[in-house]
Amino acid sequence: MLILPRSKSRPFHLGPYPLETLPRDAGVVERERLSPPVSIPSGAPGRDLLSRAADRYREILARLVEGKVAHSRAPLPEELQPRVADIKGAAYFMDASQVGICRLPDAAWLPDSDRSAEDASHVFAVVILVQYPRLPEPANIALSWTRDAGRAVAEMRAAEIIAALAGHIRCMGFAARGHVAGRCALDLDKLAVLSGLAVRTGDGIENPYLGRRFAVAALSTEYGLIPDSPLRADVLVPGAMGMRYWWGINGAQSGRELRRQARRASHQSRYPMESVKRVKRPTTLILDAEAPRVSKRAAFFQRALHGDLGEKAKRERARFAFKTPLSYSLLQAIRALIPFQDGEVGGAAAAGFADPSANSRAIKSLSYFLGADLTGICEIPRDAWYSHKEDGTEIQPYHRYAVVMLIDQGYGTMEGASGDDWISGAQSMRAYLRGAEIAGVMAEFLRGSGFSARPQTNADSDVLQLPLTLWAGLGELSRIGELVLNPFVGPRFKSVVLTTDLPMAVDQPIDFGLQTFCGNCLKCARECPCDAISFGDKVMFNGYEIWKPDVERCARYRLTNPKGSACGRCMKTCPINKVVDADGGLLTRAASWLGIHASWLKPVLVPLATWIDDRVGSGMRNPVKKWWLDLEFVDGVALTPKGINRRDIDLGRNVDPAHKTIAYYHANMMPPPDEPGAVEVDRKAALAAAALIETPEFARRRTACGGAVPMHYVATAARDGSGISAARAAASPYQ
Numbered sequence: 001m002l003i004l005p006r007s008k009s010r011p012f013h014l015g016p017y018p019l020e021t022l023p024r025d026a027g028v029v030e031r032e033r034l035s036p037p038v039s040i041p042s043g044a045p046g047r048d049l050l051s052r053a054a055d056r057y058r059e060i061l062a063r064l065v066e067g068k069v070a071h072s073r074a075p076l077p078e079e080l081q082p083r084v085a086d087i088k089g090a091a092y093f094m095d096a097s098q099v100g101i102c103r104l105p106d107a108a109w110l111p112d113s114d115r116s117a118e119d120a121s122h123v124f125a126v127v128i129l130v131q132y133p134r135l136p137e138p139a140n141i142a143l144s145w146t147r148d149a150g151r152a153v154a155e156m157r158a159a160e161i162i163a164a165l166a167g168h169i170r171c172m173g174f175a176a177r178g179h180v181a182g183r184c185a186l187d188l189d190k191l192a193v194l195s196g197l198a199v200r201t202g203d204g205i206e207n208p209y210l211g212r213r214f215a216v217a218a219l220s221t222e223y224g225l226i227p228d229s230p231l232r233a234d235v236l237v238p239g240a241m242g243m244r245y246w247w248g249i250n251g252a253q254s255g256r257e258l259r260r261q262a263r264r265a266s267h268q269s270r271y272p273m274e275s276v277k278r279v280k281r282p283t284t285l286i287l288d289a290e291a292p293r294v295s296k297r298a299a300f301f302q303r304a305l306h307g308d309l310g311e312k313a314k315r316e317r318a319r320f321a322f323k324t325p326l327s328y329s330l331l332q333a334i335r336a337l338i339p340f341q342d343g344e345v346g347g348a349a350a351a352g353f354a355d356p357s358a359n360s361r362a363i364k365s366l367s368y369f370l371g372a373d374l375t376g377i378c379e380i381p382r383d384a385w386y387s388h389k390e391d392g393t394e395i396q397p398y399h400r401y402a403v404v405m406l407i408d409q410g411y412g413t414m415e416g417a418s419g420d421d422w423i424s425g426a427q428s429m430r431a432y433l434r435g436a437e438i439a440g441v442m443a444e445f446l447r448g449s450g451f452s453a454r455p456q457t458n459a460d461s462d463v464l465q466l467p468l469t470l471w472a473g474l475g476e477l478s479r480i481g482e483l484v485l486n487p488f489v490g491p492r493f494k495s496v497v498l499t500t501d502l503p504m505a506v507d508q509p510i511d512f513g514l515q516t517f518c519g520n521c522l523k524c525a526r527e528c529p530c531d532a533i534s535f536g537d538k539v540m541f542n543g544y545e546i547w548k549p550d551v552e553r554c555a556r557y558r559l560t561n562p563k564g565s566a567c568g569r570c571m572k573t574c575p576i577n578k579v580v581d582a583d584g585g586l587l588t589r590a591a592s593w594l595g596i597h598a599s600w601l602k603p604v605l606v607p608l609a610t611w612i613d614d615r616v617g618s619g620m621r622n623p624v625k626k627w628w629l630d631l632e633f634v635d636g637v638a639l640t641p642k643g644i645n646r647r648d649i650d651l652g653r654n655v656d657p658a659h660k661t662i663a664y665y666h667a668n669m670m671p672p673p674d675e676p677g678a679v680e681v682d683r684k685a686a687l688a689a690a691a692l693i694e695t696p697e698f699a700r701r702r703t704a705c706g707g708a709v710p711m712h713y714v715a716t717a718a719r720d721g722s723g724i725s726a727a728r729a730a731a732s733p734y735q
Contacts, residue, residue: 004588004616005251005411005579005583005584005588006248006251006254007248007251007252007253007412007583008251008415008622009624010250010251010252010624011085011624011625011627012085012089012092012093012412012413012415012416012624012625012626012627013086013088013089013092013627014088014250015092015096015098016092016097016252016253017097017098017252017253018245018249018250019098019100019197020250021250022196022208022231022232023234023235024229024230024231025229025231025232025233026229026230028193028230028231029103029194029230032105032107032190032193032194032230033105035107035190036107037107037108037109037186037187037190038187038190039110039112039187040189040216048145048147048148049145049445049448049449050145050149050152050366050441051148051151051152052444052448053441053444053445053448054149054156054441055152055155055182056340056444057337057340057437057440057441057444058152059182060336060337061156061159061160061163061180061333061336061437062163062178062180062181062182062183063336064166064332064333064336065159065162065163065166065178065179065180065183065219066166066177066178067166067170068170069170069173070170070171070172070173070637070638071173071637072173072637073173074173074325074629074631074638075631075638075639076172076629077629080224080225081226082629083224083225083629084101084226085627086627086628086629087165087168087169087223087225088101088126088627089413089627089628090164090165090627090628091126091161091165092412092627093410093413093426093627094161094165095130095157095371095434096128096129096130096158096161097128097129097130097131097210097214098128098129098197099126099127099128099197100126100127100192100195100196100197100228101124101125101127101195101226101227101228102124102127102195102196102227102228102230103123103124103125103227104122104124104125104186104191104220105194107187107190108125108186108187108190108191108194109185109186109187110184110186110187113185113186114185115185118175118177119177119220122175122176122177122220124220124221124222124223124224124225124227125186125191125194125195125218125219125221126165126218126219126225127194127195127216127217127218128158128216128218129192129207129210129215129216130155130157130214130215130217131210131213131214132150132151132153132154132213132214132215133146133368133369134262134266134368135150135369136266136362136369137265140266140361140362140365141359141362142267142361142362142363142365142366144352145366145445146365146369149369151215153369153370153441154214154215155180155182155215155217156437157215157371158180158215159178159180159217160333160433160434161217162178162179162180162217162218162219163329163333164329164330164333164433165178165329166178167325167328167329167332167333168326168329169221169223169325170329171325171326171328171633171638172223172325172631173637173638174221174222174223175221175222175223176219176220176221176222177219177220177221178219179217179218179219180217181215181217186218186220188218189204189205189216191216191218192205192216193205193230193231194227194230195227195228195230196228196229196230196231198216198231199230199232199233199235199236200233206236208236248583253583254582254583256582256583257581257582257583260582266368267360267361267362267364267365269368269372269374269375270373270581271374271487271489271580272488273374273376273473273487273488275596275597276473276487276511276512276596277510277512277596278473278507278509278511279509279510280508280509282471282476282477282509283509283510283514283515284470284476284477284515284544284545284696285540285544285545285696285699286467286543286544287540287543287703288381288383288543289709290543290710290713291382291543291544291713292383292387292542292543292667292713292714292715293382293383293385293386293387293715294386294542294715295386295387295388295670295673295715296386296388296390296673297388297390297392297670297671297672297673297674297675298667298670298673298715298716300551300552301317301555301559302390303671303679303681304555304559305318305733306671306675306676306677306678307677307678308678308679308680309552309555309559309681312560313555313556316559316560317559317733318733319733320559320560320561320565320566321424321425321429321558321565321566322425322429322565322733323425323565323632323633324422324423324425324426324565324632325631325633325638326426326628327426327429327633330426330429330432330433331733334429334432334433334457335459337433337436337437337457337459338436338457338460341440341443341454341457341460343443343444344447345447345450345451345452346447346448346449346450347450348450349449349451350449350450353451354503356503356504356505359502359503359504359505360377360504360505360506363375363377363442363502363504364377366442366445367405367442370437370441370442371407371434371438372405372406372407372435372438373406373408373489373493374405374406374474374486374488374493375404375406375474376403376404376473376474377401377404377472377505377507378401378402378404378471378472378506378507379401379402380397380399380400380402381467381471382397383464383543384402384463384467384468384471385397385462385463386461386464387715388673388674388718391674392672392673392674392675392676392718394673395462398452398499399452399500399501400500400501401499401500401504402456402463402472402498403439403472403497403499403500404465404469404472404474404495404496405435405438405439405496405498406469406474406489406493406495407431407432407434407435407493407494407495407496408431408489408493409427409428409431409493409568409571410427410430410492411492411577411578411579412625413625413627414427414492414568414571414572414577415622416621416622416623416624416625416627417568417572418621418645418646418647418648419567419568419569419570419571419573420561420563420566420568420569420645420647421564421565421630421644421645422564422565422628422630422631422632422641422644423565424564424566424567425564425565425566426565426628427568428494428566431493431494432457432458432459435494435495435496436455436457436458436459436496439455439456439496440455443498443500446498446500446502451500451501451502452500452501453499454498454499455496455497455498456496456498457496458494458496462499463497465495465496465497466482466483466484468495468497469484470509471506473507473508473509473510474486474495475487475510475514476509476510476512476514477514477544477545477547478518478524478547478574479519479522479524479525479533479534479547480533480549480570480574481534481547481548481549481551482546482549482551483570485514485518485574485576486576487512487514487576487596488580489577489580490571490574490575490576490578491570491571491574491576491577492571492574492577511599512595512596512599513595513599513602516599516602516606517576517595517602519537520603520606520607520610521606521610523574523610523619523649524570524573526650526653526655527569527570527573527619527647527650527653528569528570529557529569529645529647530553530554530556530557530567531550531655531660532551532553532554532557533547533570534547534548534549534550534660535655538696539693539694539695540693540695540696540699541664541666542666542667542713543713545696545699548662548664548693549662550661550662551663551665552665552681552683553663554567561645562643563641563643563644563645564644564645569647572619573618573649574619575609575610575613575618577618577619578592580592591605591609595609617649618649619649621646621647661687661690662690663683663689664686664687664690665681665686665689666689666692666712667712667713667714667715667716668711668712668715668716669682669685669689669712670715670716672716672718672719673716673718674718674720675719692710
């Protein structure tokens with residue numbers, strides 16, 4: 001494949017491994033039915049600090065494997081294959097290594113299990129494998145942290161996936177119960193064999209691709225599905241993978257790509273961020289002394305909760321990204337983790353943390369061990385701290401360092417979507433949940449090692465994550481506006497931050513020529529469904545050089561999108577939203593290399609690259625990749641939505657930049673941080689505030705001459721400094 005990845009024509013619900021090519025043996029079903037169930041011995045409680053932290057988070061998530069079933073069933077297709085694609089797709093979307101389905105025999109229930117009357121209706125099992133993470137190298141101090149924690153981390157991830165899947169099925173009106181380590185009523189080894197994920201090897205089970213390094217979890221359900229056939233015993237014969245596997249059978253992940261990843265140092269991501277040019281400061285101007293600290297009350301999604309955007313936006317804020325069965329299920333897991341973000345430091349600092357450089361390498365290795373996709377470290381600038389919490393309480397900065405982690409929202413799923421259809425909200429929720437889980441475990445580990453640490457998640461953060469992503473060297477500001485682009489995953493990520501006082505060496509910002517690229521590419525602005533992205537030049541806004549989006553217009557559309565859940569259309573259509581690895585398109589990989597290593601060619605290459613990107617259909621929906629059922633969760637019931645956004649790129653769409661106005665809500669137009677009531681937005685004044693905008697060149701000259709800070713950079717003060725009482729504070733949808 002020259003331009004498109006080899007996986008372009010592979011249905012997403014088949015997963016990354018070519019399980020469909022393996023030989024099967026239906027006779028295994030009868031042998032397993034006749035054999036008695038065996039309880040898998042639970043691993044000894046983790047003695048090491050990291051295992052204990054992972055076990056704690058697994059237990060939190062395991063509380064969600066059972067729950068209330070919706071009182072009405074979803075309108076589902078009579079054909080079972082779309083249901084299978086939806087369930088398997090959701091599991092792979094959540095990063096299960098492999099997924100299988102089997103009929104649930106009575107012989108799979110453990111004799112001493114707490115089998116309920118409802119369980120008697122369960123006739124199918126959905127089984128997942130989660131591979132153990134890769135261990136760091138011997139010279140990396142993270143090896144001592146992680147050596148005995150692989151199983152615990154895999155079991156934690158398995159609990160997250162099964163809890164989400166079981167909740168998804170219950171929201172559709174069908175009984176479902178999860179079975180995970182520490183909370184299991186089924187013989188999981190038997191189910192792994194029956195569902196075609198493993199074969200028996202005498203003293204256990206083994207998978208042809210993962211060996212024995214995996215955790216097993218399952219859910220039992222009454223939901224009608226199509227079972228897979230068990231694997232044939234000789235599937236483990238050495239060399240059975242062959243050259244087809246090496247090159248990627250049927251578009252599955254290739255052995256070459258897996259080897260490439262395995263050869264990279266454990267503190268490096270799967271992408272060669274070490275090859276990107278580093279600079280002392282971000283590539284956009286930041287006026288450090290002038291950029292104001294802003295309150296969480298000023299964020300437009302928070303303003304919607306208070307009623308600032310009207311009653312409709314206020315009502316929809318409580319469900320806009322959670323209004324599908326899957327995204328609602330993910331929300332429950334996010335809520336469950338919030339109470340555990342804070343914790344006491346466990347005594348004096350442990351030995352072995354004296355070297356900041358070694359600490360940085362180890363922390364990055366730990367983040368990848370737990371599932372982060374890209375990680376950077378920076379010191380926290382003053383303006384990256386919010387000034388006040390949602391309830392008006394003032395925030396005093398309390399940590400020096402930030403570990404910034406990016407969670408890829410998934411290229412395969414994004415390929416099947418329009419960006420603003422019914423999977424968009426779940427893409428965000430899945431990344432936010434994964435980030436909260438990773439940062440939460442890391443914080444518990446550091447606190448147990450004697451260092452103050454706190455996860456800063458989308459549900460509860462004291463820091464603004466965009467400036468930290470810049471300073472941690474994970475991207476540059478883009479035309480999309482208040483969004484950073486990474487050279488390898490583009491805008492296709494959500495961030496999570498761990499703040500701490502652990503001494504660490506910091507990363508430098510990067511320059512991969514994005515300012516030139518975005519200056520010559522207007523695709524996101526052309527494709528934005530609500531015309532919120534600027535066609536113009538960069539301006540100075542609250543001390544930052546930025547292509548300023550109309551955040552009010554964007555927020556209103558994302559909140560009230562009637563034919564989808566939230567919106568990520570800019571992410572979908574960005575030319576840098578690509579696969580850049582050994583399985584990616586050859587020309588795509590070459591273009592990425594030139595973009596990073598030959599920035600001087602960008603003025604010539606960018607117009608050509610964006611033209612080609614359009615002509616080959618990048619940003620179009622790929623129906624092969626659509627795995628989900630389009631359902632809207634309304635008042636506890638899954639319904640057929642009134643409409644579905646099925647947008648594709650529009651090469652002929654013309655938007656006159658002269659008539660595309662941007663509303664500027666400067667710091668002095670923000671509501672008081674402790675204002676409990678609605679503060680109606682004044683769009684007319686925000687449009688007029690364009691007259692106050694400085695160009696970056698003017699701002700440089702003004703500050704060089706010692707000019708005064710513009711008054712519109714001064715944030716609105718608190719009303720009386722007392723904060724909003726708990727009774728009067730706007731309720732967060734995460735609580």
